[in-house]
Amino acid sequence: MNQLTDEKLKDNSSFVKVDFSMVTFTLAGKDYGIDIMKVKEISKASTFTFVPNAPPFVKGVYNLRGDIISVIDLRVFFNLQVLDNTNTESENMIILRLQDHTIAVIVDSIDNVVGISTANVQPPHPLFGDINIKYINGIAENNGHLYVILDVERIFGTGEAAEAEVSAESGTGRRPPSAQAPVPGAGNAAAAPGKTAEESPEEELDLTFIEETLVTFASFYPSPVNQEWIRNRFSSWKAKRGENVQLANKEDAEAFLSSFYSPFTGTFWNNDFADKIASFINKDSKGNFFVWNPGCANGYETYSAACMIKKYFPAVNLKIIAHDNDLIKISMAPGLAVSKPGEGLIYEGFLAESTGGYQFKKEIKDSILFEYHDVTHNYSLPKLDMVVMRDTVSFLPSDKQKYIFQVLDEYLKPGGLLILGANEKPLEPERWETVENAGVTAYKKK
Amino acid sequence: MRVEYINPFVEAAYNVIQEVLQSDIVRKDLYLKKTSHPVLGVAAMVGLAGDVEGRVLIDMSQETALHIASTMNNEELTEMDELAKATIMEMANMITAQAVTKLFDLGFKFDLTPPSLITGSNMQVSNANEVEALIVPLETPQGLVEINVAVRERM
Amino acid sequence: MKATSDFPNINERKLDGLRENGEPYRVLVVDDSIFVTKQIGQILKSEGFEVIATASDGLEGVEKYKELSPNVDLVTMDITMPRMDGVTALEKIIEFDKDAKVVMISALGKQDLVKKSLLLGAKNYIVKPLDRKKVLERVVTVLKS
Numbered sequence: 110m111n112q113l114t115d116e117k118l119k120d121n122s123s124f125v126k127v128d129f130s131m132v133t134f135t136l137a138g139k140d141y142g143i144d145i146m147k148v149k150e151i152s153k154a155s156t157f158t159f160v161p162n163a164p165p166f167v168k169g170v171y172n173l174r175g176d177i178i179s180v181i182d183l184r185v186f187f188n189l190q191v192l193d194n195t196n197t198e199s200e201n202m203i204i205l206r207l208q209d210h211t212i213a214v215i216v217d218s219i220d221n222v223v224g225i226s227t228a229n230v231q232p233p234h235p236l237f238g239d240i241n242i243k244y245i246n247g248i249a250e251n252n253g254h255l256y257v258i259l260d261v262e263r264i265f266g267t268g269e270a271a272e273a274e275v276s277a278e279s280g281t282g283r284r285p286p287s288a289q290a291p292v293p294g295a296g297n298a299a300a301a302p303g304k305t306a307e308e309s310p311e312e313e314l315d316l317t318f319i320e321e322t323l324v325t326f327a328s329f330y331p332s333p334v335n336q337e338w339i340r341n342r343f344s345s346w347k348a349k350r351g352e353n354v355q356l357a358n359k360e361d362a363e364a365f366l367s368s369f370y371s372p373f374t375g376t377f378w379n380n381d382f383a384d385k386i387a388s389f390i391n392k393d394s395k396g397n398f399f400v401w402n403p404g405c406a407n408g409y410e411t412y413s414a415a416c417m418i419k420k421y422f423p424a425v426n427l428k429i430i431a432h433d434n435d436l437i438k439i440s441m442a443p444g445l446a447v448s449k450p451g452e453g454l455i456y457e458g459f460l461a462e463s464t465g466g467y468q469f470k471k472e473i474k475d476s477i478l479f480e481y482h483d484v485t486h487n488y489s490l491p492k493l494d495m496v497v498m499r500d501t502v503s504f505l506p507s508d509k510q511k512y513i514f515q516v517l518d519e520y521l522k523p524g525g526l527l528i529l530g531a532n533e534k535p536l537e538p539e540r541w542e543t544v545e546n547a548g549v550t551a552y553k554k555k
Numbered sequence: 556m557r558v559e560y561i562n563p564f565v566e567a568a569y570n571v572i573q574e575v576l577q578s579d580i581v582r583k584d585l586y587l588k589k590t591s592h593p594v595l596g597v598a599a600m601v602g603l604a605g606d607v608e609g610r611v612l613i614d615m616s617q618e619t620a621l622h623i624a625s626t627m628n629n630e631e632l633t634e635m636d637e638l639a640k641a642t643i644m645e646m647a648n649m650i651t652a653q654a655v656t657k658l659f660d661l662g663f664k665f666d667l668t669p670p671s672l673i674t675g676s677n678m679q680v681s682n683a684n685e686v687e688a689l690i691v692p693l694e695t696p697q698g699l700v701e702i703n704v705a706v707r708e709r710m
Numbered sequence: 711m712k713a714t715s716d717f718p719n720i721n722e723r724k725l726d727g728l729r730e731n732g733e734p735y736r737v738l739v740v741d742d743s744i745f746v747t748k749q750i751g752q753i754l755k756s757e758g759f760e761v762i763a764t765a766s767d768g769l770e771g772v773e774k775y776k777e778l779s780p781n782v783d784l785v786t787m788d789i790t791m792p793r794m795d796g797v798t799a800l801e802k803i804i805e806f807d808k809d810a811k812v813v814m815i816s817a818l819g820k821q822d823l824v825k826k827s828l829l830l831g832a833k834n835y836i837v838k839p840l841d842r843k844k845v846l847e848r849v850v851t852v853l854k855s
């Protein structure tokens with residue numbers, strides 16, 4: 110009896126100073142602990158906002174009283190067997206307060222707070238456990254339980270450049286495919302070939318969030334069309350904003366997007382730009398010349414294109430079909446006028462004086478048909494010679510983006526010219542021939 | 556739909572309905588629908604030709620149709636008999652004609668066909684391709700009336 | 711349709727629909743809508759006119775006119791009708807009787823068709839929606855001319 114009591118006394122941590130408290134929880138039947146100083150709170154949640162194109166361990170995002178935080182499924186992250194927890198039940202979440210940010214991790218069940226002495230923490234043995242030992246601070250025993258203490262800063266901190274490769278050196282020997290692949294970037298599989306994951310998993314997460322909030326706040330849809338621009342923009346944005354990378358509101362989203370918009374947005378083309386575009390068009394063009402201009406808004410682009418064609422290809426029979434589903438903007442388009450004509454702009458020679466300013470000449474007006482139309486709805490176009498679609502596709506959801514390119518597939522003539530936004534690329538680049546003239550890029554259908 | 560056509564239809568619908576019902580009606584926001592099938596139960600249709608091809612229809616529930624027909628005839632109609640149908644068709648006719656008149660003043664030449672009535676039993680308005688429709692919803696004391704315009708420019 | 715005065719005056723004003731001798735003017739109503747036909751009928755009858763016949767398309771309208779002539783004082787003619795439209799019917803009636811008094815009823819105003827009708831011999835036209843006062847005014851004007 111005494112012996113037991115003695116041994117019990119020896120193990121009794123109250124005899125040794127408790128200098129470390131941890132929140133304990135289970136993952137795939139094993140016990141783990143996280144330094145309580147890193148734990149903000151415990152929560153249960155059943156709804157997450159799914160984030161597309163995110164790494165598999167990212168469950169989504171969660172609104173924690175106004176803060177949008179990422180939700181990581183630790184079981185997936187460590188490639189452990191996820192218990193048959195149905196999707197409809199609430200998940201157990203530990204909200205972590207890390208150095209740079211806050212995230213939520215999902216675990217199987219949360220136990221209690223356990224106090225131990227750091228003196229009793231054993232270093233992890235390389236053969237121990239199911240997860241990579243670099244993520245483990247140590248092992249501690251308490252009350253008959255063996256706890257694996259996780260180094261969450263190591264796992265989720267920024268600047269972690271390592272790929273989350275999971276070694277399954279334990280007896281399970283299970284190596285699910287995702288364990289072998291490096292953590293996929295926030296972009297999808299069609300991202301530029303040869304680009305390795307330059308960002309850490311955390312940065313990929315940040316990027317994923319930014320992409321999600323661009324949709325929410327600005328109806329801007331990240332896709333292969335604008336992926337390259339987004340990644341570059343993310344780098345410069347991060348450098349500028351430091352910790353505060355996330356887009357908290359509409360203003361942030363607009364600020365992020367400010368460098369996206371093509372030159373001459375909301376204004377008329379100048380002669381230089383028009384000249385370069387014209388250089389891509391076959392000099393011998395004659396007969397009917399059909400142009401489609403989806404997303405024409407107020408009509409600046411439409412009138413600019415009309416003047417450009419009339420200037421460089423006066424012989425063709427021009428017809429521009431301009432579409433927008435913003436009723437207010439496009440209602441004003443047929444009447445677009447110039448109050449005080451500027452210099453060096455493409456409309457030179459195509460304006461006629463009228464009361465209170467300058468209107469476009471009849472030959473220009475007659476060549477344009479403005480229609481209030483949703484370009485994702487069916488429409489019978491004629492065979493097109495040119496499509497002017499700048500900064501339009503990026504504001505359509507990805508299935509509609511595909512649809513628009515299908516429309517081009519069907520209606521744009523081979524050799525026909527496509528003008529996209531300055532920071533946009535075609536969805537399937539191999540189907541287009543890129544043409545360039547002193548900084549201005551366009552695409553010809555193969 | 557061509558931008559210039561919108562106001563004539565919106566104004567004609569508002570003017571005619573307000574006048575025949577002799578009461579205040581509220582115009583809700585316009586919008587574009589992917590398909591142009593009538594959906595509310597009773598639809599009176601007028602064909603368009605000339606600068607465009609297509610049609611206008613006014614779409615409403617049977618209940619609304621009966622209420623409106625009753626109001627316009629100054630007597631209570633309890634079923635969609637010949638008189639009630641003729642009344643709704645006449646409303647569609649007047650709206651379309653007034654719109655066409657306004658369009659004429661703008662330089663667009665439209666022709667219209669005599670109206671026809673489509674009810675729940677023969678709602679299958681065949682459309683070879685799905686054509687987009689402009690919807691002008693009007694809230695009347697007798698119920699919701701939707702003006703449904705689907706036209707294609709002759710290019 | 712409600713109008714400001716649906717009932718005849720109490721002060722026994724002579725009804726517009728009656729001639730000097732008290733006999734009603736006889737009107738042929740040609741329209742493909744039974745609603746419009748009913749409307750016009752109601753307006754006219756309330757003023758003492760007699761609707762001697764109705765027709766639902768231009769062809770029937772011409773036939774009835776020929777049948778009932780010379781007992782038709784006035785014709786109201788809808789423009790848009792199936793089988794034979796109002797303008798063609800007008801033409802045929804005028805051919806038959808150059809003094810025929812035809813008033814076009816149309817939902818289309820300022821249209822070429824309305825102008826054409828007037829050139830062909832229609833005496834006047836009324837634009838829908840029908841207003842009781844307007845209808846009676848125009849009809850009376852035509853009958854008195």
